[in-house]
Amino acid sequence: MSETVCIHGAGSSRFAKQPERSLAELVWDAVIEALDDAGPDGADGIDAVYVGTCFGAPGTAQRALHTLGIVGVPIVTIENACASGTTAFHEARAAILDGRARRALVLGVEQMSTAFAGAIHPELGDAEGASGMALPSLYAMSASRYLANGWVTERQLAQVSVKNHRHAEGNPRAQYSGRYTVEEVLASRPIADPLTLLQCCPTSDAAAAVVLGPARGAARDVPVRASRLASGGLWDHRTDHVWGFALVRDVAAAAYEEAGIGPQDADLFEVHDAFTIGEIVTTEALGLAAEGEGGALVDSGRTTLGGRQPVNPSGGLLSRGHPLGATGVAQLCEAVWQLRGDAGARQVDGARIAVVETMGGGVSGIDGNGAVVAVLGG
Amino acid sequence: MSETVCIHGAGSSRFAKQPERSLAELVWDAVIEALDDAGPDGADGIDAVYVGTCFGAPGTAQRALHTLGIVGVPIVTIENACASGTTAFHEARAAILDGRARRALVLGVEQMSTAFAGAIHPELGDAEGASGMALPSLYAMSASRYLANGWVTERQLAQVSVKNHRHAEGNPRAQYSGRYTVEEVLASRPIADPLTLLQCCPTSDAAAAVVLGPARGAARDVPVRASRLASGGLWDHRTDHVWGFALVRDVAAAAYEEAGIGPQDADLFEVHDAFTIGEIVTTEALGLAAEGEGGALVDSGRTTLGGRQPVNPSGGLLSRGHPLGATGVAQLCEAVWQLRGDAGARQVDGARIAVVETMGGGVSGIDGNGAVVAVLGG
Structure with missing residues (x-):
């Protein structure tokens, strides 16, 4: 033991x-x-x-x-x-x-x-696919809600894509990377309004x-300070939050408590940016910004490489790619490389503590099949 | 804890x-x-x-x-x-x-x-399906080997089906049941020689x-005395044993040790009779008979309801059905009902200890994706 x-x-x-x-x-x-x-x-x-x-x-x-x-x-x-x-x-x-x-x-x-x-495939019982209620639509509805609330702008959503594609330029394992402008992201092919192609993760x-x-006293080994897992519940249409927010917030709170840290103590985050709005909502759920202020957070530069708390220095799901089962483990790998100082061009200076968050699922009617938040390093 | x-x-x-x-x-x-x-x-x-x-x-x-x-x-x-x-x-x-x-x-x-x-489906990368090397063929090769070795007769194989279909007559949840003769089993449609239709479990x-x-002191609660899980390895063509034998033997030995019993101490067994030869090989691997003597075991009546150590009183996979993910848990349910004395017409008199064994997999080249052996009761 x-x-x-x-x-x-x-x-x-x-x-x-x-x-x-x-x-x-x-x-x-x-x-x-x-x-x-x-x-x-x-x-x-x-x-x-x-x-x-x-x-x-x-x-x-x-x-x-x-x-x-x-x-x-x-x-x-x-x-x-x-x-x-x-x-x-x-x-x-x-x-x-x-x-x-x-x-x-x-x-x-x-x-x-x-x-x-x-x-x-619809024939296999995928009612969501058959009705068009696949994940892009689900995230798009969250984005629409945020836009309607005045919690985010279309430019701020696009900025998440700009940031993460730029981060991926330092990641030779990433599927995509590039220096896009906000305008280019907004002008890419529409997928599920308001999300455009460059705001959606690729299949990989x-x-x-x-x-x-x-623990064996090796300097290169990275301690796992916390890991928490929970499944969501049935979607409660009376909620004030968008899909997945409450689940990630609660799982993160439990992980922070287990690790004895708060969100301000982490030096970097690898989070589930399957779509740009995903990173906005998740950074709020993780406590990096108050609800409705995730857009301002990305504008502030704090979550960009070189900022105080980079989010998705690997490029995230948006740019590294999103091969479902591999994604969470790839996030852990990135945390390990960052905490060892081995992340090359995308290195977060002086990284000591990393937070990894993965959000699973969302077939209709479920507020998340599950979320895991882990705290590494320190 | x-x-x-x-x-x-x-x-x-x-x-x-x-x-x-x-x-x-x-x-x-x-x-x-x-x-x-x-x-x-x-x-x-x-x-x-x-x-x-x-x-x-x-x-x-x-x-x-x-x-x-x-x-x-x-x-x-x-x-x-x-x-x-x-x-x-x-x-x-x-x-x-x-x-x-x-x-x-x-x-x-x-x-x-x-x-x-x-x-x-072959298009999804199922090379076994595409080549005909599906599970019926894999079990059929084991059966052929046993026949060639003189370790079992075709009538003994059929007797497993006769026994388990008869057992299922007492199980209102079973998919199939019936009183077949050995001749009827042998005359049913060929599936993968020497296995005929009534020697193969149905999909369910x-x-x-x-x-x-x-533990909470409730008389109806059934203690779990042991549970062991291991995965097989690459198939070793030099082995003297048929597919799966060594894996189940080793997992069972570990489970018996954990439970502090031997195979002679169990009052009933629910085992993975996906095909008739499966029960023969498994009863040998579990130590109910020496290798090559599983056929004689079924002939002896010891594993028939009313015998000293009934195997698959529920009807087993052959008769209860084999809905893959549900099968192992259904075996546990049967053990619970038997150990409580709630098994009705298929009750094993005085059942105190039950052994459950499930064998998973067998894509080509693997000696079993995994096997679990659990000991309940006592």
Whole structure:
């Protein structure tokens, strides 16, 4: 049993649309890098595996792991919508804290190019897809509400995209990057009004992995100070908040309490910017700004690289890409690289504490399938 | 934290091909019965949920739970092929033993009528399906090996089907039942030689649930004495054993050790008879018979209701049905009903200890995605 769980190693594949690479190849990239990074022991030292993934045939990730010599140990595959990867991390950390595992591998993976089209399909019971109430519409409604309330402007929404695409220029693993203007973001193809193409995350193929273990006095190891998971409830139409706000706020509050910090103490955040409005709402839910002031926050520059509390220095889901199961683990990898000072051109100076937040789901009628907030470093 | 985890309540839907019922309706049947059975507290007393399911759109089971008032708690959805339900149970039990949850709901669910055809499809990367190497073929090869070795006869294989269909006559929730002769089983439609239709489990739509919690001195509560989970490894073609044997043998040995019993101490077994040869191999792996003597075991009558150690009194997967994610939890429900003396016409007299075994997977090249063995009662 361990008092503190640390991340010993991190790794990921490139993020891209890469249908020519098998899911196994993506897994190998991520896991081999994470195991090498974790140092000695390697696969032999892994006694539990937690996999986060949404789509793809059952067993595919397991087969990829077996071929790396990870055999004979419990492998638990978890689906929790967009939060699948961080839910796997949450469960793996618990297994170590509880003494059931000494060293655990967390893998997140999704190959959306080949699996996605078949997996979300009206004939398979996806009423949301059939009615057009897919995630872009859900986020667009939040954006419309914020615009109607005067809580955000269209330019502020676009500024989130400008910021995160610019951040991704420093991230060689990112799917997209670039120096856009607010005008260019607003002029990109409409997806779900008021959200334009550059305000929506792309679908992606990628894998990411971290190795968790006990504290061992290694300077490169990153302590996990807190991790919290909860599922939302039925959507309450009388609420004053947009979708997901209350869930993330409550989960974050619990994580801050466990870590003994407040939002002002974190040096960087990796948050669920599946759409620009997502980052606005999330930074408010995380306590970086009061509700209705997330737009002003992004305008202030505080969340831009070089500012006091950069949000999504990796480029976020908007630019790094959003391979569902891999996303949460990729956020953890970014936190590890930042806290070690290994983040290169996108390094947050003097980063000591990082907060990772992933928001999962939103099939109609649910205020979030789940959210995970973790605090690392310190 | 609890020294012993008990099953407080059990429930399931009917097992059938029932495409007219939504996945949510199946969930409601199982969960409402399990919560009612668990007594006071109800949904308010649940502080963690573990769901086992393989197919279906992400979030579907969560939505069904939310409408029952199960909101705001961690809901972790697990896929581990045919062992998804018992893997969810295994993780839930750990969460209670470790003090992370006081009372947990375990749900297994699958609606294969509407989800299965789309989910296992060559275009989605299912190389096994495309090449014909689906599960029936894999089990058929084991059967051929056993026949070639002289370890089983075709009549003994058929006798497993005769026994389990007869057992299911006492199970009003079972999908199929009936009094077949060995000749009728052998004369049913060939599926994958030497396995005929009546030697193969049907696809099914169903849900099953159990409520886990601490020991509370209630006579109806069923203690969980052991639960073990492991994943297989890459198939080793030099092995002397058929697919899955070594994995189940090793997991069972660990479970027996944890429970402090041997196979001779159990009064009944619910095992993974997806195909008749599955029960033969599994009873050997569980130590009820030496390797190569599982056929003689079924002939002996010892594993038939009325015998000393009935195997699959519920009818097993062959007759109750095999809705993947629901299967493992349904096995646990059967153990609960038997150990309480509530199993009606299929009651095992004086049942005190039950063993549940679920074998998951088998995409090509893997010696089992995972196996869970649990010991209940005593």
